[in-house]
Amino acid sequence: PSASGKGVTSRRLAQMLGLLTVDTGAMYRTLAWHCLRMKVDVNDDKKVAALCRKWKTSLVVADGHVRLLVDGYYPATEIRTSEASAAVAHVAQIRAVRDWMKAKQRECIQFGSLVMEGRDIGSNIFPETDYKFFLDASPEVRKFRRERDGVKEDVHARDKRDSQRAHSPLMPSLGAMIIDNSHQVVQETCDIMLEELNVRRKANRLAPLKPVA
Ligand code: C5P
Secondary structure, X not given: OOOOOHHHHHHXXXXXXXXXXXXXXXXXXXXXXXXXXXXXXXXXXXXXXXXXXXXXXXXXXXXXXXXXXXXXXXXXXXXXXXXXXXXXXXXXXXXXXXXXXXXHHHHHHHHEXXXXXXXXXXXXXOOOOOOOEEEEOOHHHHHHHHHHOOXXXXXXXXXXXXXXXXXXXXXXXXXXXXXXXXXXXXHHHHHHHHHHHHHHHHHOOOOOOOXXX
């Protein structure tokens, strides 16, 4: 869920493992921003789906992240505005958008092993992975984190929309280790995850995780 620490934790974990990260929320946010600038109503599923079919995107690696560019541009700050945040859960519940995102997110494997972060990665994007984690924190802690970050947004409304949508709702997936990090610092969460990765790797005799050279 929002403010569960998934972004900062996945970035730190990726650093520890020497892997790239993929922020899939940024991909949905980029589409929401693209709709806003193209003046496409985010509540109009057909128009959003049509835009998503024809927008010009590419995947690139920059600073340890796999990024989705639109028209060769990564809208780093634009996708964090309150307008983009309010629009994103609308575009994210559209079936055609989710199908497009799934294909694009699976393409990221061309860059090697990844730490991929998002609400449906273990359940829908890479259900075959042995390494799944579901991060959570109490509503009070999540609210506090958002306020501390200075973000003015009704995250509960967004979480509700994300959890109740028909296609790939937010929920822990089968085989995921659930971690409540309300009272943990990022490093503690990463250490728990790293230990679990090693346990699973040994138990299933899996090859070490490594990026493509
Ligand atoms: O993680 P972040 O808050 O940036 O995600 C923004 C929004 O994108 C979420 O509220 C959700 O609507 C959508 N999203 C999604 N599936 C993902 C990642 C994000 O539906 N895998």
